[in-house]
Amino acid sequence: MDEMQPPKQLSCVECAHGAGLGFDFSMAFQPIVDVVNRQVLAYEALVRGAAGQPAGWVLSQVNHANRYRFDQACRVKAIELAARLGIETLLSINFMPNAVYRPETCIRTTFEAAGRFGFPTHRIMFEFTEGEQIEDHSHLLGVIQEYKRLGFKTAIDDFGAGYAGLNLLARFQPDLLKIDMELIRRIDTDRVRQAIVKGIAQLSRDIGCRVIAEGVETAEELSFLQEIGIQYYQGFYFAKPAFEQIPDLVTEGFAPLIAWEGTRG
Numbered sequence: 001m002d003e004m005q006p007p008k009q010l011s012c013v014e015c016a017h018g019a020g021l022g023f024d025f026s027m028a029f030q031p032i033v034d035v036v037n038r039q040v041l042a043y044e045a046l047v048r049g050a051a052g053q054p055a056g057w058v059l060s061q062v063n064h065a066n067r068y069r070f071d072q073a074c075r076v077k078a079i080e081l082a083a084r085l086g087i088e089t090l091l092s093i094n095f096m097p098n099a100v101y102r103p104e105t106c107i108r109t110t111f112e113a114a115g116r117f118g119f120p121t122h123r124i125m126f127e128f129t130e131g132e133q134i135e136d137h138s139h140l141l142g143v144i145q146e147y148k149r150l151g152f153k154t155a156i157d158d159f160g161a162g163y164a165g166l167n168l169l170a171r172f173q174p175d176l177l178k179i180d181m182e183l184i185r186r187i188d189t190d191r192v193r194q195a196i197v198k199g200i201a202q203l204s205r206d207i208g209c210r211v212i213a214e215g216v217e218t219a220e221e222l223s224f225l226q227e228i229g230i231q232y233y234q235g236f237y238f239a240k241p242a243f244e245q246i247p248d249l250v251t252e253g254f255a256p257l258i259a260w261e262g263t264r265g
Contacts (some may be wrong), residue, residue, distance in 0.1 A: 011058075017084045020066065020069050021061075021066055021069055021070060021073065022061070022066070023049075023058070023061050024049075024050040024170030025047055025048065025049055025058045025073075025074075025077070026047075026048050026049070026050050026077065026081070026243070026244055027045045027046060027047060027048060027074075027077055027078050027081050027243075027244065028045075028046045028052075028085075028241035028242055028243045028244070029043045029044065029045060029046070029049050029081075029082075029085070029241060029242055029244075029246055029247065030043065030044050030046060030089075030234060030240070030241040030242075030247065031043055031044075031089075031136070031234070031238060031239050031241060031246075031247065031249065032044060032092065032232055032233070033232065033233050033234070033238050033249070034125075034231060034232055034236045035222075035226065035233060036231045038051065040089050040249075041074055041088055041232055042089050042090035042091065042092045042125060043082065043087050043090075043091060043092065043246065044076075044092040044127070044234065045077075045078035045081070045092065045093050045094070046094075047059070047074060047080055047094075048241075048243055052243045067096060067158050068106075070096075071095055071096045071106075072106070072109045074093065074094070074095075075093055075095070075109060075110050075113060076109060076110075076113040077093065078091060078093045079093075079110070079113040079114055079117055079119050079124070080113065080117050081244060082119055082228065083117035083118055083119040084117075084247050085244075085245065087246065088123075089123070090123050090124070090125045090153060090245070091119070091123055091124055091125065092125045092126075092127055092155065093124060093125070093126055093127065094126075094127045094128070094129065094157065095126050095127070095128055096128075097128050097139075097140045097143060099134070104146060107146070107147070107150065110124070111114060121150075121151060121152065122151050122152075122228075124152050124153070125150060125152065125153035125154065125155055125175070125176070126147055126152055126153070126154055126155070127154075127155040127156070127157040128140070128144075128154075128156065128157065129156075129157040129158045137168070137171070140184075141171055141172055144172055144174070145172070153175045153176070154174040154175050154176075155174050155175060155176040155177065155178055155212075156168070156169070156174050156176075156177050156178065157178045157182075157214075158178065158180040159177050159179055159180055160179060160182075160196070160200065161176055161180035161181045161182060161183075161185050166248060169203075169207075172264075173207050173208065173209050174209060175209065175210065175254065176209065176210045176211070176212055176232070177200070177204050177209050177210070177212070178211075178212040178214050178234070179197060179200055179211060179212065179213050179214060180214060180215075181214045181215020181235070182215075183196055183197055183200075184197070184213050184214060184215045184216060184221060184225070184235075185215065185217075185221075186221070187221055187224055187225065188218070188220035188221050188223065188224045189220075194228075197213075197225070197228070198228050199230060201228055201230055207216050210231070210232060211230055211231075211232065212230075212232040212233065212234055213225050213232070213233050213234070213235075214234050214235060215234070215236075216233050216234070216236075216237045216238070216239050217235055217236045218237060219237070220246065221237070222237060236250075237250065238250055249257050256262075
């Protein structure tokens with residue numbers, strides 16, 4: 001397909017029903033927590049099969065021919081479910097940079113879905129994974145700049161795991177930077193990981209970008225990350241993704257979470 005000729009614009013209804021995909025899917029939600037202010041910053045929408053199958057089952061069916069439709073359908077599904085669940089925090093949606101043909105065209109379905117389901121657009125955050133090999137970096141920068149101009153929050157996911165790294169960060173600065181979970185794993189005992197994550201955290205502060213530690217699973221990991229000043233977290237230590245619902249925050253081992261009433265939307 002010619003990248004300069006975007007496919008037919010899909011309606012919100014078509015996207016909601018996965019038109020043309022040949023498979024159905026849904027979403028699970030996982031919180032991103034702010035341990036300083038004791039509140040949920042955002043819920044990330046994570047793709048799942050219609051019967052709760054893992055993300056890999058869904059993504060294995062995405063190809064060049066249906067990538068655009070899938071990307072659009074994910075946005076609509078995430079917004080529809082977030083509105084239904086009454087989420088009042090940021091809603092974090094992953095987008096596929098290589099599926100966005102023209103940002104001003106592709107974003108129309110997002111606006112249509114937000115209007116249809118009554119979800120404020122200023123509470124939508126778009127994540128793109130640094131692990132996806134970008135076909136055209138200039139195009140990606142144009143997409144992000146357009147999204148920021150329209151008032152959406154932006155985030156780099158899986159930072160430290162992918163193809164672009166610091167070169168990409170030098171060209172644009174997102175609102176949030178999510179440190180890949182492989183750098184977080186066993187960080188309390190791994191001096192190399194400690195040095196790398198300290199550097200990322202300081203770099204993020206210097207350029208005015210909030211940093212999120214992904215994949216936090218133990219109290220020891222959390223303790224070290226708090227010591228170096230990280231405020232935002234995502235991982236099983238706080239909550240596992242919940243299929244089509246808002247998960248309960250785990251309180252065992254982290255007493256301050258017990259007081260987090262009324263923060264889950």
